[in-house]
Amino acid sequence: MALNKVVQEDMKGLVDGLHFGQKVERSLRLIREAYEEFGDRLVVANSLGKDSVAVWHLAKQVSADIRGFIVTTRFKPKETVKFMHETVAEYPELRVFSSDEPVEDRLYETAPDRCCDILKVQPIRRAIEEMNVACWMTGLRCTEGRTRTDFQEVEERDEGLMKLNPILIWHEREVWQYLALHQVRVNPLYIEGYRSLGCEPCTRITTDSDERAGRWLGTSKCGGECGIHTRPLKGDFQI
Ligand code: SF4
DSSP states (O other): OOGGGOOOOOHHHHHHHSOHHHHHHHHHHHHHHHHHHHGGGEEEEOOSSHHHHHHHHHHHHHOTTOEEEEEOOTTSOHHHHHHHHHHHHHOTTEEEEOOOOOOOTTHHHHOHHHHHIIIIIHHHHHHHHHTTOSEEEOOOOTTSOGGGTTOOSEEEEETTEEEEOTTTTOOHHHHHHHHHHTTOOOOTHHHHTOSSOOOGGGBOOOOOSSTTTTBTTTSTTTTOOOSTTTSOOSSSOOO
16 A cells, blocks of 8 residues: 555554554554655654664664664764764664754754754755655654644655654553663663653753653743654745
8 A cells, every 4th residue: 555545543542552562563564565665765764762763673674774864963962972873883874964054052042943943954854855755754652742642654744755653653661662672772861861862952851741841841842843843844945
């Protein structure tokens, strides 16, 4: 079945309606179908967080040839930068994109949306163009927080660019279950108590039940999105 013909189901019903093994099988099937349809133009967006690392591992079970990209910024924690270098050394098919554009001091406090646009959204847009991506794959999950409840497993937010969210219906604990069972290495920052990782100035450890509550804490963007899942990624684009 062509990926864009996948019947949209009740995602919330599936979150608790399927068990772990069924979810893993479903994720692998979605990736397999996407790979059959898009081949080399199916690319993983690997943020180096636990969810992306799980998706990367799933994709590699479908084909060792599946490529990926990482978007990094000058504000990533040193642990994440080290983890990135180690990951790229292991998987040279992962390309790294970033922006050298100057940003005002503390723009992440005064205008975090603009900061994310420059440092995250623009490089992702470049990755999609330069890698000739027809379908990108993410680790987005609908149980992560208030901003992530309405996504679908297969989406076409930008015309001509499919998006696959193969672990959309996984719980946080199921991601850890998968990573533990497959002994997948993760960013050591999780040991300290972080549940969602981003740039250093915009990421905190919290005890909030919302998994993304520590992102952009104290700003208008608290618990929100950097924009890669909400902003246009193809076509004419002004920030
Ligand atoms: S997460 Fe923070 S520092 Fe990183 S790009 Fe966004 S606003 Fe800037």
